[in-house]
Amino acid sequence: MSEKQIDRQRLMTFLSDFGDRDIYVGVMKGVIAQLNPRLAVIDLTHQIPPQDIAAARFCLMNAYPYFPVGTVHLAVVDPGVGSKRRAIAVEFAQGFLVGPDNGIFSGVLSQSPAIAAVELTNLNYWRTSQPSNTFHGRDIFAPVAANLANGVPLKQLGQEIDPASLVKLDIAECKQTSNGVVGCIQYIDRFGNLASNIPASYVQGKTWYVQAAGLRIPGCKTYGDVNQGEILALVGSHGWVEIAINSGNARSKLQLDWQEPLQVVLT
Structure with missing residues (x-):
């Protein structure tokens, strides 16, 4: 060369x-x-x-x-x-x-x-x-x-x-509803954070929560907005809504996996 x-x-x-x-x-x-x-x-x-x-x-x-x-x-x-x-x-x-x-x-x-x-x-x-x-x-x-x-x-x-x-992976798209967005989990990181397929644009500047695993999970800005061991939802650094536990593992706690549904509700 x-x-x-x-x-x-x-x-x-x-x-x-x-x-x-x-x-x-x-x-x-x-x-x-x-x-x-x-x-x-x-x-x-x-x-x-x-x-x-x-x-x-x-x-x-x-x-x-x-x-x-x-x-x-x-x-x-x-x-x-x-x-x-x-x-x-x-x-x-x-x-x-x-x-x-x-x-x-x-x-x-x-x-x-x-x-x-x-x-x-x-x-x-x-x-x-x-x-x-x-x-x-x-x-x-x-x-x-x-x-x-x-x-x-x-x-x-x-x-x-x-x-x-070219082959496309069959990933469900999020869909707007009358009061929010329905989506699914598209990735789970090594911390057990559950990243959804709902982009940040749906929740920016709004008050919201996530419904998943039979729970109402508050929408927050940082992990520190809840006490250690508590569940929260927030926008991750990747730009997608995710479910996490402050100093814990959301996947293990909630027993949720890839492609499982969740819903963002705007309040």
């Missing part, structure tokens, strides 16, 4: 469900470094629950706005690895997405639609023409993402596909 190409290189982020016990993350970074040892790779998280595409979708959707335009986002949560699911790269206004076509990018693309997409069929940009059936992250996604970051045009990476054909 020429010095001119290095000067044009893009930033890369990396998200997966690989954890930090095994070598998978390190090996993928090694493949990237073989193509460009000077490329900056920022780990978003590798603690996505195994095979949890919905959690990966949420995390990537809430992370991408904080990176420069042109960033390459590599995301690998891939329970269908080795099957007929497509390996893809997508261009959108903020940069590029590389990973499996299983809905992992549908959150990002719901906010910033795809400009162009390709199926990764050009073996010249794979690590090997005979990739492992269980580790496309190493053999396809990592080298493709590195090449994109090095300035290789998207269209060279494979066959163009219709962005409308």
